[in-house]
Amino acid sequence: MKALTKNMIVISFDCLSAFDYSLIETLPNFQRVFKNGSFSRNVETIYPSLTYPCHSTIVTGKYPKNHGVINNTLIQPGAVSPDWNWYRSAIKGTTLYDEAYKSNLTTAALLWPVTGKAKSIQYNLPEIFANRPWQNQIMVSLLNGTASYQWELNKLYGNVRNGLSQPELDDFVLESTVHTILTKKPNLLLVHFTDLDTMRHDYGVRSKEARDAIHRHDKRLGRILDALEDSGKYSETTIVILGDHAALDENKAVNLNVHFHDQNLLTLNSKGKIIDWKAYCKGCDGSAYIYLKDPEDIATKDKLKRILENLMAEPNNGIEKIITGEEAGKLGADPNCAFMIEAANGYYFIEDHLGEFIKEVTEENRSSNPKFLRACHGYSPDKEDYQTFFLASGKGVQPNEEIPSMGLIDIGPTLARLLGLDLGETDGQVIEQFILSV
Structure with missing residues (x-):
C-alpha cells in the first residue's frame, strides 16, 4: 500500500x-x-x-x-x-x-x-x-x-x-x-x-x-x-x-452498589469494606456495567433484572435504559456483563458502595470528593x-x-x-x- x-x-x-x-x-x-x-x-x-x-x-x-x-x-x-x-x-x-x-x-x-x-x-x-x-x-x-x-x-x-x-x-x-x-x-x-x-x-x-x-x-x-x-x-x-x-451536564450521582448492598448482593465487613459480592455495578459515568461474580448464577441474574426494572420504573432513580450483555456486545461494549444501564439526563453512575443511593452534586461535596462532577461522558452515542x-x-x-x-x-x-x-x-x-x- x-x-x-x-x-x-x-x-x-x-x-x-x-x-x-x-x-x-x-x-x-x-x-x-x-x-x-x-x-x-x-x-x-x-x-x-x-x-x-x-x-x-x-x-x-x-x-x-x-x-x-x-x-x-x-x-x-x-x-x-x-x-x-x-x-x-x-x-x-x-x-x-x-x-x-x-x-x-x-x-x-x-x-x-x-x-x-x-x-x-x-x-x-x-x-x-x-x-x-x-x-x-x-x-x-x-x-x-x-x-x-x-x-x-x-x-x-x-x-x-x-x-x-x-x-x-x-x-x-x-x-x-x-x-x-x-x-x-x-x-x-x-x-x-x-x-x-x-x-x-x-x-x-x-x-x-x-x-x-x-x-x-x-x-x-x-x-x-x-x-x-x-x-x-x-x-x-x-x-x-x-x-x-x-460530555453532558448532570447533577445527580447514582450509587447503585449502595442499593445492591441493601438487596444482599454485596457483603460488607464491620469497617464497610466489600468482602464478597454476587453483583457489582462498574461505573462508566454516563453508563454502567453490571457484572455477576458467577456468570452462571441464573437466580441472581433474574433477581438483578427485577431490581433494575423496578428502579427504572421510577424516573427519579436515574436509569433510562437497561440492556443485556448480549445487546451490549452488539453495540461494541463488553458482552461479558450481565446488563448495561444508561443514565437518564442529569444523572451519572459512580461505584461507591457506602453513603446515599442517589447523591445531589453540590459545591460542598464536590470539594470533598473528586467523584462528584458537573459534567461527564460515558453515555450512549445515541444521546442528543x-x-x-x-x-x-x-x-x-x-x-x-x-x-x-x-x-x-x-x-x-x-x-x-x-x-x-x-x-x-x-x-x-x-x-x-x-x-x-x-
Whole structure:
C-alpha cells in the first residue's frame, strides 16, 4: 500500500465536541488547519464513551469489545481508586503506532492513553499516575515509558507542571511536544491534551472555563504549527485534530452498589469494606456495567433484572435504559456483563458502595470528593448533541471537504491508509473523502 505521507501528528483535544465547531472555526490557529483541511462535525463515538476505550479505538479502528479496553478502569470491587487500563498489553491486536514502528517510522507519544510499556513507541511519556500511597509519580512514569526521554523533558520543563492540575499539565505537554518535534523529528507523534475535559468535568459543558480551555488549545495548536514550520517539515506533515467524545451536564450521582448492598448482593465487613459480592455495578459515568461474580448464577441474574426494572420504573432513580450483555456486545461494549444501564439526563453512575443511593452534586461535596462532577461522558452515542469532531489537513489529505458523518472507528483505518499501513481487520473503514486523489 503506497504511503501518502511519512509524517503525521495526531492531536487529541479530549472532550472536543461537535458543537465546539462554531467556536473553533473562528480561532486563528484552528483556521490555519481549516484553510486547506477537511473535517467532520458528526463523528459518532463508541459505547461506553470513555477516554481510554476511545483512544484505543482511535489507534485500532475497533470497538471496545474487540480491542479489549472496555472501560477506563479495572474491575476491582470496593477499591477507593481502581487501577486504570494504563498498559499497551490491555489492547488486543495491533495499533497504528505498532504498524508505524514495523515500517521503520520513528514513533512518539505524549500522555496518549493505554501506552504504558509500549515497546513500539520510541519516545514515550505514557498517561499513568501514582495510584498507591507508596508510589511516586515521576518513578511510575519513568518505569512505564522511555526513561531517558522523560528525564530530559522533566529536566527541561518539569517546573511548568503543577502535579496533575490543569492547565499546567497541558502546558507541560505542549512544551514537550514542541521539543519533541524540533529535536526528535518523529514520523508519527500522538499527543493527548486534557485541559478541556477537566474544565467540563469541573464547571460544566458550556461553562466559561470550558470556553477558556478551547482558547488555550488554540494557542497551543499555534505553538505546535510554528514548531512544525521551524522544523522544515510542515509541508510534508499530515496534521490531525480530533475529539474522542462529548460530555453532558448532570447533577445527580447514582450509587447503585449502595442499593445492591441493601438487596444482599454485596457483603460488607464491620469497617464497610466489600468482602464478597454476587453483583457489582462498574461505573462508566454516563453508563454502567453490571457484572455477576458467577456468570452462571441464573437466580441472581433474574433477581438483578427485577431490581433494575423496578428502579427504572421510577424516573427519579436515574436509569433510562437497561440492556443485556448480549445487546451490549452488539453495540461494541463488553458482552461479558450481565446488563448495561444508561443514565437518564442529569444523572451519572459512580461505584461507591457506602453513603446515599442517589447523591445531589453540590459545591460542598464536590470539594470533598473528586467523584462528584458537573459534567461527564460515558453515555450512549445515541444521546442528543453528543457527537465529537475530526479535522485533517496537510500531506495526503484532500482539501476543503466536509464529511457529513463518520465513526470514531473509522479514524484508525483512515490514518493508516494515509501512512501506507495496514491495521488488519477493523470495525471501521477508510473515509475516502479525506484521501487526496493521486
